[in-house]
Amino acid sequence: MIRFGEFEADEQTGQLSRGGQRLKLQDLPFRMLVALLERPGEVVTREELRAALWGAGTFVDAEAGLNTAAAKLREALGDSAETPRYIETIPKRGYRFIGAIDRTEPRVFLIPPKPREGGRPGLILAAIVIAVVAITGLAVAFNQPGPVTIAVVRFHNETGNTEFDRLANDLTDAVVVSLARNPGYAVIGNSPILRTDRIFEDVGKIGAALDAPFVVLGQLQATDTGLVARAHFIRAADAKHLWAEKIDLSEAAGREERVTALVVRGVETGLLRSRSGGQ
Numbered sequence: 452m453i454r455f456g457e458f459e460a461d462e463q464t465g466q467l468s469r470g471g472q473r474l475k476l477q478d479l480p481f482r483m484l485v486a487l488l489e490r491p492g493e494v495v496t497r498e499e500l501r502a503a504l505w506g507a508g509t510f511v512d513a514e515a516g517l518n519t520a521a522a523k524l525r526e527a528l529g530d531s532a533e534t535p536r537y538i539e540t541i542p543k544r545g546y547r548f549i550g551a552i553d554r555t556e557p558r559v560f561l562i563p564p565k566p567r568e569g570g571r572p573g574l575i576l577a578a579i580v581i582a583v584v585a586i587t588g589l590a591v592a593f594n595q596p597g598p599v600t601i602a603v604v605r606f607h608n609e610t611g612n613t614e615f616d617r618l619a620n621d622l623t624d625a626v627v628v629s630l631a632r633n634p635g636y637a638v639i640g641n642s643p644i645l646r647t648d649r650i651f652e653d654v655g656k657i658g659a660a661l662d663a664p665f666v667v668l669g670q671l672q673a674t675d676t677g678l679v680a681r682a683h684f685i686r687a688a689d690a691k692h693l694w695a696e697k698i699d700l701s702e703a704a705g706r707e708e709r710v711t712a713l714v715v716r717g718v719e720t721g722l723l724r725s726r727s728g729g730q
Contacts, residue, residue: 453485453488453552453553454552454553455488455537455548455550455551455552455553456536456537456550456551457469457470458528460481460484460485460488462485465478465481465482466481467481467484467527474527475527476523476524476527477523477625477707477708478625478628478629479504479516479520479523479624479625479628480520480521480523480524480527481524482503482504483500483504483517483520483521483524483546484524486499486500486503486504487538487546487547487548488548488552490548491548491549491550491551491552492547492548492549493547494541494544494545494546494547495545495546495547496544496545497513497514497517497544497545498545499545500517500545500546501513501517504516504517504520504628505627505628505631506631516624519621519624521538521540521546524538525538535549536549536550537549537550597637598634598635598636598637599635599636599637599664599665599722600636600637600638600639600661600662600663600664600665601630601636601637601638601639601663601665601666601667601718602638602639602640602642602645602657602658602661602663602665602666602667602687603623603626603627603630603638603639603640603645603666603667603669604623604645604657604666604667604668604669605619605620605623605645605646605669606619606620606622606623606669606670606671606680607619607668607669607670607671608671609670609671609672609673610671610672610673610678611673612673615671615678618671618706619669619671621707622669622671622680622706622707622710622711623640623669624640625707625708625710625711626640626667626669626682626710626711626714627640628711629711629712629714629715630667630714630715630718633715636718639661639663642660642661644656644657644660644661645657654666654668654685654687654690655687655688655690657687658687658688659687663687664686664687664688665684665685665686665687665693665718665721665722665725666684666685666687667682667683667684667685667714667718668682668683668685669681669682669683669710669714670682671700676699676701677699677700677701678699678700678701679697679698679699679700680697680698680700680706680710681695681696681697682695682696682697682698682710682713682714682717683695684714684717684718684720684721686721686725693720693721693722693724693725694717694718694720694721694724695717696713696717698710698713
């Protein structure tokens with residue numbers, strides 16, 4: 452638990468609260484907060500944040516994603532970019548946490564702290580080597596195959612209302628981030644081919660271009676009962692639908708969370724079907 456001002460950030464549950472009252476904050480802004488809290492008073496560069504939040508093997512519009520995450524984080528904290536109390540923007544470089552914090556438990560850093568002058572680089576190097584050896588040993592022990600590559604096509608706004616363009620983009624980014632948290636997946640979400648109009652008609656082309664055996668497609672549609680999202684998990688080689696579902700989005704609260712939870716479960720279900728022969 453990390454406390455700062457009147458706020459508490461619970462890293463184990465991914466929750467931000469104020470005075471014991473849980474605040475609504477999505478996963479990406481929360482993890483950005485944690486990354487900044489790890490190095491209070493220091494500039495955390497945009498490159499470091501991108502690596503911490505999305506990973507080197509994930510392709511997203513990181514610039515827009517960071518800007519959106521920072522805006523949502525400030526909104527939750529009641530902070531301001533012009534007169535910040537907690538999150539300071541360092542133009543063209545990154546962000547810095549400028550509040551006072553109270554960390555109650557030791558932890559493992561997402562972004563390694565910069566070594567202090569007079570430190571012992573030999574000990575730090577030894578610790579890194581030990582960690583790498585341990586992780587490598589676990590991978591060998593479990594004999595895990597390489598990650599499964601999944602391409603995520605931008606959600607198509609088929610409502611005819613441009614008001615929902617932003618929601619379509621936000622849903623896509625949320626799906627990419629949620630899937631990328633699974634080390635068994637290599638997620639591609641920002642290739643130009645994934646933004647082509649009506650690209651869902653060329654699933655085989657996507658798979659061949661990105662060497663991705665699986666594709667996630669999404670649609671926003673207006674129905675008589677309101678707004679719905681449709682998600683599809685497709686095997687690129689034969690365009691076979693391994694999973695498809697729709698979800699009611701008439702209730703605005705928690706749209707991203709509901710869609711990403713549905714897609715994550717759908718991908719797991721689809722992969723099991725594919726491995727069992729696609730039945």
